[in-house]
Amino acid sequence: MTTNLQAFRVAPEGLDLYLRVTPSASRDEVVGLVARDDGAERLQVRVRAVPDKGKANKAVIQLLAKQFGVPKSKFEIVSGAQSRQKVVRIQIDTPVELLSRIINC
Numbered sequence: 001m002t003t004n005l006q007a008f009r010v011a012p013e014g015l016d017l018y019l020r021v022t023p024s025a026s027r028d029e030v031v032g033l034v035a036r037d038d039g040a041e042r043l044q045v046r047v048r049a050v051p052d053k054g055k056a057n058k059a060v061i062q063l064l065a066k067q068f069g070v071p072k073s074k075f076e077i078v079s080g081a082q083s084r085q086k087v088v089r090i091q092i093d094t095p096v097e098l099l100s101r102i103i104n105c
Contacts (some may be wrong), residue, residue, distance in 0.1 A: 006041040007033055008099055015095035016078070017064070017102075019086040022046040023056035028063050042085070043102075057081060064088065068102060 009016040018041075020034060025046035034044040049059035057077055065072040070090055080086035092098055 007043045008102070010095045010099065011089065014074070014089055014091040014093075015098055017088045017090065018042050019060070019080075019088055020044050021056065021060055021084050021086055023049060023051040023059075023084075028059065030063065030067050051082075054081075057086075060086070060088070064090075068098065070098065 007018045009018070020036070020042040022045070025048055028047050029045070031044035031046060033041050035041055045060055045063065047056055047059035047063060049055040061072055061075040061077075064070075065075060068090070070092060074091045076089045076091065078087045078089045090098065
C-alpha cells in the first residue's frame with residue numbers, strides 16, 4: 001500500500017488517526033485509506049450503530065480496539081465527536097510499532 005500517511009500522526013501522547021466515519025452502515029469494518037476531494041487521506045471506518053447519543057462513536061472505538069489489538073480505554077476522540085470527520089488518539093507508548101501494524105492490516 002502506498003500512502004503519504006496523512007491519515008496518521010505520531011503525537012507525544014500516542015498516535016492520532018484521522019477518520020472518515022460512516023454510521024448506520026450494513027456492517028462494522030475498517031475499509032482502509034480514502035482520499036478526500038482536497039487530496040487529504042483519511043482512514044475510512046463504517047459502523048452499524050446510529051449517530052445518536054454517542055452510539056456510533058462507541059462503536060468506532062470498539063471496532064478500532066478489536067482491529068488493532070489495543071484496549072478500548074486507550075482510545076479518545078479528540079475532535080469531531082459529532083462529525084463524520086474525526087480525530088481519534090490512541091494513547092500508546094510505541095506509536096510507530098502500532099502504525100506499522102495498522103498500515104499492514
